[in-house]
Amino acid sequence: MTMLTDAPRRRQIEDVASALFRASxxxxxxVRDIARALDMQGASLYSHMASKEDVLWSIVDxxxxxxxxxxxxxxxxxxxxxxxxRVMALVRAHVGVIARDPGQASVFVAEWRHLxxxxxxxxxxxxxxxxxxxxSLLADGMAAGExxxxxxxxxxxxxxxxxxxxxxxxxxxxxxxxxxxADQYADLALRTLTEDTR
Amino acid sequence: MTMLTDAPRRRQIEDVASALFRASxxxxxxVRDIARALDMQGASLYSHMASKEDVLWSIVDxxxxxxxxxxxxxxxxxxxxxxxxRVMALVRAHVGVIARDPGQASVFVAEWRHLxxxxxxxxxxxxxxxxxxxxSLLADGMAAGExxxxxxxxxxxxxxxxxxxxxxxxxxxxxxxxxxxADQYADLALRTLTEDTR
DNA sequence: CCTACCGATCGGTAGG
DNA sequence: CCTACCGATCGGTAGG
Numbered sequence: 001m002t003m004l005t006d007a008p009r010r011r012q013i014e015d016v017a018s019a020l021f022r023a024s025x026x027x028x029x030x031v032r033d034i035a036r037a038l039d040m041q042g043a044s045l046y047s048h049m050a051s052k053e054d055v056l057w058s059i060v061d062x063x064x065x066x067x068x069x070x071x072x073x074x075x076x077x078x079x080x081x082x083x084x085x086r087v088m089a090l091v092r093a094h095v096g097v098i099a100r101d102p103g104q105a106s107v108f109v110a111e112w113r114h115l116x117x118x119x120x121x122x123x124x125x126x127x128x129x130x131x132x133x134x135x136s137l138l139a140d141g142m143a144a145g146e147x148x149x150x151x152x153x154x155x156x157x158x159x160x161x162x163x164x165x166x167x168x169x170x171x172x173x174x175x176x177x178x179x180x181x182a183d184q185y186a187d188l189a190l191r192t193l194t195e196d197t198r
Numbered sequence: 199m200t201m202l203t204d205a206p207r208r209r210q211i212e213d214v215a216s217a218l219f220r221a222s223x224x225x226x227x228x229v230r231d232i233a234r235a236l237d238m239q240g241a242s243l244y245s246h247m248a249s250k251e252d253v254l255w256s257i258v259d260x261x262x263x264x265x266x267x268x269x270x271x272x273x274x275x276x277x278x279x280x281x282x283x284r285v286m287a288l289v290r291a292h293v294g295v296i297a298r299d300p301g302q303a304s305v306f307v308a309e310w311r312h313l314x315x316x317x318x319x320x321x322x323x324x325x326x327x328x329x330x331x332x333x334s335l336l337a338d339g340m341a342a343g344e345x346x347x348x349x350x351x352x353x354x355x356x357x358x359x360x361x362x363x364x365x366x367x368x369x370x371x372x373x374x375x376x377x378x379x380a381d382q383y384a385d386l387a388l389r390t391l392t393e394d395t396r
Numbered sequence: 397c398c399t400a401c402c403g404a405t406c407g408g409t410a411g412g
Numbered sequence: 413c414c415t416a417c418c419g420a421t422c423g424g425t426a427g428g
């Protein structure tokens with residue numbers, strides 16, 4: 001999570017909004033709810049934002065970039081020809097982004113549908129591209145004989161649902177560190193990909 | 199999904215509301231949106247419901263009962279001392295409830311937080327009890343030496359997130375039948391529980 | 397960043 | 413099930 005103190009106002013607004021959107025959803029959170037959390041008047045927020053949807057867009061766009069960049073970095077660093085290591089790296093990166101800012105992540109996961117028109121379309125495209133990358137990693141692993149999957153597309157969706165679930169429940173002050181979360185989730189995720197030999 | 203034709207009005211309202219809540223969320227769906235989908239005036243709905251939250255409660259309560267009853271039946275029918283078979287049965291039952299009515303299920307999964315007070319507390323308790331049942335099944339399997347899990351609570355959360363994800367994307371008219379979904383998800387879920395022997 | 401204010405829409409009621 | 417209507421609240425603007 002980002003420090004709320006001393007962050008620029010716009011960023012403070014986005015962080016407070018993330019937390020409120022996460023707890024109650026975008027539509028049930030009013031501009032005045034956000035203002036109240038910052039000890040401001042509702043109308044004053046409009047010095048820093050053009051619209052409520054604008055703030056949602058900033059959060060979702062930033063989250064999408066965080067996932068994309070983390071995946072990029074992780075896959076660059078991972079061995080090129082080891083599908084297991086590559087999936088592991090992607091999963092750990094994904095969980096890391098969630099653990100670092102669960103508010104932002106959960107807004108990305110659950111509230112993007114309140115975006116309209118082009119923004120909605122753009123984010124859907126990026127989500128699809130991201131999922132496609134996991135899908136192709138799974139296909140690579142199958143081609144290499146490392147994974148056994150009846151349907152890599154279903155497996156990718158199954159996995160991403162499981163990982164994204166953490167955005168809803170994970171608390172930074174809970175009993176689990178970000179690393180512990182990443183370790184456990186990566187382990188569970190990897191198991192999904194190979195035959196169950198008992 | 200339930201037939202909309204000839205269902206009693208109250209049930210039609212709940213089915214239409216489920217679909218709209220699933221697509222846009224509870225707060226972004228107005229009473230007039232629901233009425234419009236039924237070719238009625240907004241105020242006319244109040245002959246059949248006391249409040250908007252009342253309709254949400256009916257959907258969530260019915261969904262909770264469906265999950266509970268399906269789990270009960272599945273576990274009664276499953277062998278008492280075979281943890282793998284028992285988890286498999288529970289997963290298949292859970293996915294079956296989702297596939298049979300994804301609208302109802304996704305409202306249960308995502309919109310319960312818009313309930314207030316006692317209802318919210320009651321549903322949280324039932325969710326906890328349901329998850330606890332899966333958790334204890336996992337613990338049984340570990341005790342029997344059949345499952346290898348670092349933390350059965352985390353595994354249960356991971357699994358339920360993965361399964362519930364289907365409530366968001368599954369379409370009855372899509373390329374996958376309910377049985378295919380249940381088969382694939384049960385397979386993926388079961389793999390999660392045993393060591394990855396490669 | 398504030399006060400004052402806008403039109404639109406919200407959930408819900410009265411009365412038929 | 414409809415028309416007519418209610419107060420409250422919504423996102424947002426004007427002007428300082």
